[in-house]
Amino acid sequence: MAGFTDEQIYRYSRHIILPEVGGVGQQKLLAARVLCLGAGGLGSPILQYLAAAGVGTIGVLDFDVVDMSNLQRQVIHSYDRLGVPKAESARQFINKLNPDVNVEVINERLTATNVMDIFGRYDMVVDGSDNFPTRYLVNDACVMLGKPNIHGSIFRFDGQVTVFKPKEGPCYRCLYPEPPPPGMVPSCQEAGVLGVLAGVVGCLQAVEVIKQILGTGDALVGKLLMYNALKTEFRKLNLRRDKDCPVCGDNPTVTALIDYEQFCGVGGH
Amino acid sequence: MARILLFASIKDRAGTGRIDVPLTAPTPLRAVLAKAAAAAGIEEGILSRGCALFAVNQETVPLDHLVNDGDEVALLPPMSGGR
Numbered sequence: 001m002a003g004f005t006d007e008q009i010y011r012y013s014r015h016i017i018l019p020e021v022g023g024v025g026q027q028k029l030l031a032a033r034v035l036c037l038g039a040g041g042l043g044s045p046i047l048q049y050l051a052a053a054g055v056g057t058i059g060v061l062d063f064d065v066v067d068m069s070n071l072q073r074q075v076i077h078s079y080d081r082l083g084v085p086k087a088e089s090a091r092q093f094i095n096k097l098n099p100d101v102n103v104e105v106i107n108e109r110l111t112a113t114n115v116m117d118i119f120g121r122y123d124m125v126v127d128g129s130d131n132f133p134t135r136y137l138v139n140d141a142c143v144m145l146g147k148p149n150i151h152g153s154i155f156r157f158d159g160q161v162t163v164f165k166p167k168e169g170p171c172y173r174c175l176y177p178e179p180p181p182p183g184m185v186p187s188c189q190e191a192g193v194l195g196v197l198a199g200v201v202g203c204l205q206a207v208e209v210i211k212q213i214l215g216t217g218d219a220l221v222g223k224l225l226m227y228n229a230l231k232t233e234f235r236k237l238n239l240r241r242d243k244d245c246p247v248c249g250d251n252p253t254v255t256a257l258i259d260y261e262q263f264c265g266v267g268g269h
Numbered sequence: 270m271a272r273i274l275l276f277a278s279i280k281d282r283a284g285t286g287r288i289d290v291p292l293t294a295p296t297p298l299r300a301v302l303a304k305a306a307a308a309a310g311i312e313e314g315i316l317s318r319g320c321a322l323f324a325v326n327q328e329t330v331p332l333d334h335l336v337n338d339g340d341e342v343a344l345l346p347p348m349s350g351g352r
Binding site for chain 2: 129130131132135153154155156158159160175176179180181184185186187191224226228235236237238239240
């Protein structure tokens with residue numbers, strides 16, 4: 001098969017024999033450039049499975065270090081890497097799993113100053129971030145750059161996944177035009193979270209990333225998949241793009257990045 | 270009867286995941302939420318503040334959407350995850 005080493009043909013054989021993937025699909029995966037925001041609860045399964053699938057270039061953006069409380073769910077890190085920057089810890093995990101993957105470590109906080117430059121280097125963004133200012137920043141930058149944004153979020157036993165694809169479906173602001181008042185939505189640290197829920201939701205995000213790369217299957221564009229772990233219920237909601245959305249609507253009023261901390265009413269996050 | 274389903278932080282704050290609201294006529298969602306809050310003995314703002322996504326029968330709708338008897342109404346707040 002052209003373009004693969006013998007080892008790759010063997011490594012990816014379970015993909016290559018799938019009609020929906022094949023050698024052509026595996027080449028697409030190897031050529032893909034995906035940015036993963038966060039190497040934490042959602043980032044861990046995302047990075048595991050994108051690396052296993054042979055996504056050729058994976059950017060890992062995280063400025064935090066591995067902490068003991070992470071190990072309840074952030075399964076790419078390890079006890080012997082406590083205190084190591086998470087993006088670097090992620091790189092070490094990925095290198096051991098699949099040396100085909102070129103890992104780009106971005107040990108920085110994402111801001112309005114660096115986002116356009118960073119996002120511009122990738123085909124799509126998969127968002128496993130953990131705060132509202134970042135969610136809005138990521139959304140706006142992806143709309144402005146025309147990049148798919150594979151979104152996942154979790155709370156206790158509930159999770160949600162969707163693909164925000166510019167021009168084809170809604171953006172995050174179409175769903176949530178205003179951020180919640182500070183303190184209304186507790187973080188995982190405050191409210192707790194079932195560790196494995198991050199695994200389920202992150203894996204669902206990884207599936208959507210792979211479908212975007214392959215161009216196959218029904219993407220969760222314009223659809224929100226909800227999962228409740230206690231009731232074992234999945235629900236799919238149909239979403240609509242808001243024609244009057246200030247960012248992705250027919251007449252956008254937000255055409256440049258704003259101060260997202262101020263927008264979300266949080267000071268010095 | 271309209272079934273109001275609450276998720277994530279809204280479910281937490283309301284103390285329940287489901288509120289049933291009897292309806293005799295198509296009713297704007299806004300009013301249905303007020304009835305739901307009263308039925309559950311909770312402050313109405315809990316259901317409408319904090320920007321939930323509202324979906325009736327799996328389709329997202331605005332607050333003036335007319336809810337019918339037998340409809341399923343889902344209230345989904347944003348989640349950010351993390352930390």
